[in-house]
Amino acid sequence: METRSEAAAASAGAAPSLLPPVFRAIVSTVVPAATELDGEAWLEVERLVIDSLQQRPRALQRRLRLFLTLVQWLPALRYGRPFTSLDDERRARVLARLRDHSIDLIRVGFWGVRTLALLGYYGRDAAARAIGYRPRHDGWDAFRP
Amino acid sequence: MNERGYDIVIIGSGAGGGTVAQELAPLCRDGIRIVVLEKGPKLAENEFSGREIEMAQALYEDGGGFLTSDGGLTLAMGVAYGGSTVVYTGTSLIAPSRVIAGWNVPGLSHSEIERRSRKFMEQNNVHFLTDDLINENNQLFVKGCRRLGYNVQQFPVNLLGCRGSSLCNLGCPNLAKQGTHRVQLPEAERGGVEVVTRCEVERLDERSVVATVRPRGVDEKGGPSSWEPGTYRVHGKIVVVCAGAVGSPALLLRSRLGAALPRLGHGFTCHPALILVAEHNRPITNFVGHPKSYYLDQFVESDGYVLETCMYFPFTTAKSLSGFGAPHAEFMEAFPRLQMILVLACDHPAPENRVTVDRAGHPVVHYRFTPAVKRALASGTAAAARIFFAAGARRVHVPAARPPTVEAERAERLDDLIDEDRFRPGDVTVSAAHLQGGCGMGLTARDSVTDSFGRVHGVPWLFVADASLFPDSVEINPYLTIMALADRVAQWIRQNGRDLLAGA
Ligand SMILES: Cc1cc2nc3c(=O)[nH]c(=O)nc-3n(C[C@H](O)[C@H](O)[C@H](O)COP(=O)(O)OP(=O)(O)OC[C@H]3O[C@@H](n4cnc5c(N)ncnc54)[C@H](O)[C@@H]3O)c2cc1C
Numbered sequence A: 001m002e003t004r005s006e007a008a009a010a011s012a013g014a015a016p017s018l019l020p021p022v023f024r025a026i027v028s029t030v031v032p033a034a035t036e037l038d039g040e041a042w043l044e045v046e047r048l049v050i051d052s053l054q055q056r057p058r059a060l061q062r063r064l065r066l067f068l069t070l071v072q073w074l075p076a077l078r079y080g081r082p083f084t085s086l087d088d089e090r091r092a093r094v095l096a097r098l099r100d101h102s103i104d105l106i107r108v109g110f111w112g113v114r115t116l117a118l119l120g121y122y123g124r125d126a127a128a129r130a131i132g133y134r135p136r137h138d139g140w141d142a143f144r145p
Numbered sequence B: 001m002n003e004r005g006y007d008i009v010i011i012g013s014g015a016g017g018g019t020v021a022q023e024l025a026p027l028c029r030d031g032i033r034i035v036v037l038e039k040g041p042k043l044a045e046n047e048f049s050g051r052e053i054e055m056a057q058a059l060y061e062d063g064g065g066f067l068t069s070d071g072g073l074t075l076a077m078g079v080a081y082g083g084s085t086v087v088y089t090g091t092s093l094i095a096p097s098r099v100i101a102g103w104n105v106p107g108l109s110h111s112e113i114e115r116r117s118r119k120f121m122e123q124n125n126v127h128f129l130t131d132d133l134i135n136e137n138n139q140l141f142v143k144g145c146r147r148l149g150y151n152v153q154q155f156p157v158n159l160l161g162c163r164g165s166s167l168c169n170l171g172c173p174n175l176a177k178q179g180t181h182r183v184q185l186p187e188a189e190r191g192g193v194e195v196v197t198r199c200e201v202e203r204l205d206e207r208s209v210v211a212t213v214r215p216r217g218v219d220e221k222g223g224p225s226s227w228e229p230g231t232y233r234v235h236g237k238i239v240v241v242c243a244g245a246v247g248s249p250a251l252l253l254r255s256r257l258g259a260a261l262p263r264l265g266h267g268f269t270c271h272p273a274l275i276l277v278a279e280h281n282r283p284i285t286n287f288v289g290h291p292k293s294y295y296l297d298q299f300v301e302s303d304g305y306v307l308e309t310c311m312y313f314p315f316t317t318a319k320s321l322s323g324f325g326a327p328h329a330e331f332m333e334a335f336p337r338l339q340m341i342l343v344l345a346c347d348h349p350a351p352e353n354r355v356t357v358d359r360a361g362h363p364v365v366h367y368r369f370t371p372a373v374k375r376a377l378a379s380g381t382a383a384a385a386r387i388f389f390a391a392g393a394r395r396v397h398v399p400a401a402r403p404p405t406v407e408a409e410r411a412e413r414l415d416d417l418i419d420e421d422r423f424r425p426g427d428v429t430v431s432a433a434h435l436q437g438g439c440g441m442g443l444t445a446r447d448s449v450t451d452s453f454g455r456v457h458g459v460p461w462l463f464v465a466d467a468s469l470f471p472d473s474v475e476i477n478p479y480l481t482i483m484a485l486a487d488r489v490a491q492w493i494r495q496n497g498r499d500l501l502a503g504a
């Protein structure tokens, strides 16, 4: 059976990524439904993330880039492979270890990357619609015609 | 550098700055020239799209992601014509008398705060929503509280023409919330006050400020500034700083006032808050209707927390849920069945919690949760979970429990499941929108930054009039108290500022 990570790689296949490939792998682990995104949708995820990073202090942008590199290569020590080459279960295990880490800086780094993954995924109109969130400017009038 | 001359310069246009501008506007009739310098843009009425990321980027500092120095807390600050009042929810409470008594600011009485707050309640059309406008997210909170015998109360709100779109914190698309951008600033402008947007004050010099006007970026929301982009020295015989609880102390620190004012930046508090989510078996009305109609403050004195109803948008909700993967996604996919409660801890000043500036002059907020705040967040979480279950929820997401999903059968064990130690940087998502202190009022420079009229100790031409004046937490939603204090500062200037305005 195709793993989620393989499905993600296939669905995103043709689209060039705007962020390091490890970011898509993280998003797909944080939000399993992301594996169903097509190339255009992935670009939208990444654009939202890049736009929001542009407003943030430079130092924070540097720390995030560093953390993405850490997530990609840390698993090489334990599994002999980078994050993007791991199966779904191992990816989840790596992220859980970072989330629960005793060092504040590592936990905060994971929290930041998870936040960006959620921003990119749930910040899209299509994701909001898919979970049934459909606010209207005309609120009650639309609800009780 | 461009030069401009005014009699009074007001920095910031939020709850404090908007109020000062309106209250000083009558002076324009006597030829006094007043300007408001505001860092944020002024959005056109049709630019409030309700789209979460787009509006957060347009209206919040750092797009809503401003973090404390250790990354443990996200601070929400509006940056716009109207400041945080553009994104607030509009709940309008008068500060409790025990809080004002506890502040112990010489000359400041609760009756005065109450009188001034009532003036703005009237201006801002504060009233209670009728029952037909209360959605099920709010009704279930009331039901749960009543079943448990809690004394739930309705929020007075400052709305005019609310249609119930539930988008308040993204800026109201129906212009219904009566923030300073709708009421006080337009009134000030009609009275002759000039408001300059996209104008960030970098530092204060002797009776002048140095500010930079930014050009409007491509695709940016909001109109251009009325001044050409560039650097300005703006002279003022009186300067009133209203840049908020982070912006005001940071500006004074950048201006090298820290040596003479040892309390500058200290005393910062913010009501750290947790968004809690529960799932019901059926869809409820949650993202239609005003999001925040009820609260519970019964435990504020004993346990240090307040509960409020709330309803957030998909990304904010996703960020507030702990964990990732399938269990996280299950809650998100239940969005139309979700009920939400906000737990606010009433924190108090702690020596380590303060505002400083980095080498570039940018604000840095140092904030650690004290043991009392962790306890309050944990007790508030337990109370909110009980309310959810009493209202019929099938399961509750408890971010400080592992695993965070608590089914009704485990409700009995709630107190054991919540782990206070999880309130640490990078673990449970905690945010704050009620930023206070940093330029606290008091008697002398040893214990405070200003006196009870917002006059900065030792700098006669300099005033502060915003949330940074609070010497301690106000323990309720703060905007009316900020307006009341700003009104007091403005009245002092109107009545006693002649010598300063004459250049004496
Ligand atoms: C999402 C949200 C919901 C809220 N809901 C409620 C509620 O329901 N009820 C309630 O009572 N309170 C609420 N609050 C809190 C309330 O809005 C604030 O406490 C209040 O607006 C603070 O007033 P202020 O004048 O101190 O600062 P602000 O209103 O934040 O205004 C400060 C202004 O100064 C500007 N500024 C900063 N630095 C500079 C500079 N260097 N140069 C020029 N301009 C500068 C900023 O851009 C900003 O416009 C909410 C806040 C938020 C963020």
Ligand code: SF4
Binding pocket: A139, B159, B161, B162, B163, B164, B165, B166, B167, B168, B169, B171, B172, B173, B174, B175, B176, B177, B289, B290, B291
């Ligand atoms: S609920 Fe009312 S006040 Fe809030 S955004 Fe909608 S119309 Fe505006």
